[in-house]
Amino acid sequence: MMNWQQLLSDARWGSRHRSTASPQKNRSNYDRDYGRILFSSAFRRLQDKTQVFPLGRNDYVRTRLTHSLEVAHIGSSLGMLAGEWLAKKGSLPAPIMPSDVATIVSTACLAHDIGNPPFGHSGEDAIETALKRHGLELPFEGNAQGFRILTRTGDPMEGNGLKLTAAVLGAFMKYPCTQSYSSAVRKGSIVAANKLECKKFGIGEQEREAASFMAGHLGLIPRSTPDAAHLCWSRHPLAYLMEAADDICYRIADIEDGYFSGLLDFASTRDLFSPFLTESQLCYVRELEAKEEKDSCIHYMRALAIGKSIQSAVDSFVNHEEDLLQGRLEQSLIDSSELAAPLNGLYQYAIKNVYQAREVIEVEAMGYKVLGELIDFFMEWVNHPSSGQSQKIAIMLQGTGVPRNNGGKAARLEHMLDYISGMTDSFALETYRKLTGIL
Structure with a gap:
């Protein structure tokens, strides 16, 4: 324990x-x-x-x-x-x-x-x-x-x-x-x-x-022997709180972003947030709605949903502390909380109505194209570090800790993945455009 x-x-x-x-x-x-x-x-x-x-x-x-x-x-x-x-x-x-x-x-x-x-x-x-x-x-x-x-x-x-x-x-x-x-x-x-x-x-x-x-x-509980090929330990109890913070934030914020991006209408967004509000709070929402202050309604409901979810996650942490210390809790704090259903409802609605939006899918498709071709380009250096193209790639990578004397293939691959994954969206797109001649 x-x-x-x-x-x-x-x-x-x-x-x-x-x-x-x-x-x-x-x-x-x-x-x-x-x-x-x-x-x-x-x-x-x-x-x-x-x-x-x-x-x-x-x-x-x-x-x-x-x-x-x-x-x-x-x-x-x-x-x-x-x-x-x-x-x-x-x-x-x-x-x-x-x-x-x-x-x-x-x-x-x-x-x-x-x-x-x-x-x-x-x-x-x-x-x-x-x-x-x-x-x-x-x-x-x-x-x-x-x-x-x-x-x-x-x-x-x-x-x-x-x-x-x-x-x-x-x-x-x-x-x-x-x-x-x-x-x-x-x-x-x-x-x-x-x-x-x-x-x-x-x-x-x-x-x-x-x-x-x-x-x-x-003192994490080992799930394997220290010299095993496969290593695993129990989760730190506070990792459940970190996970809960992320769950609360993206489930609620993505709905808010969906509304302000024009993907979700007011009525749908209001109904999704309503389970987190008391009757008096819902009355205030209706007052704001009657005044055509819909954006203020969304901000207000989002804030209340976050506050109530925080307390619910902490209650779940308190109720399951012994299981957490024994490495036995196999659900997230959100999924084991009293707000599991409404928070899951937000997530499921976002999957269908936000994450599948055209502009979101276009970014994902662009990511496949850009990252795919960048990796194809840099793999020349990984596989053939002495080629003429690879020597130019090595110059591009200067300042990013290139393995000494280009290292072995495994070291070059790791460095390439560090470099690619560390790119921002804009830098990845700019590099892709330069390599393909698209200005």
């Missing part, structure tokens, strides 16, 4: 000295982590990555950056409420305070999409499809790429990655397993102790040491 003493460890991964820096006055180690992510180049690039709607459609819809900031804010509220409850029952070890729990969850939320490629989630499929054309069966997973950025490749001024605390890394990791473990579970060769934690994978082969460091300091 996990315990909060270990689960809130501020042992820091990646520093050459492997020591925990003393927190500054009025600033915890977890708060330092928040700053490291906020000021990282990988986080800044999220401002030019698609969330759902095409960038530039209008100034209202969310990008990956604004989505991440909103998720971090919701995560802070979830962490504070959960932390206050833990403190009241005496579970928080000294000198940890509820605000520290809030910062851990908020920091994990801030980074939750940091490994996503350009052009939304379809970018992951586009990368996998392009690699298959080259005979490479390599799944690309944004969660694992995010952990790679945080622990290995992100702004390495000294040591590896952003050198974050174990608690923040644990709260960040939704899927604490390697690709081989997740694949073995799907094939039935391994019986998972908890299928939720290995639905996808969050640990790349080069990040196994970082994952072991994190899991060891946090």
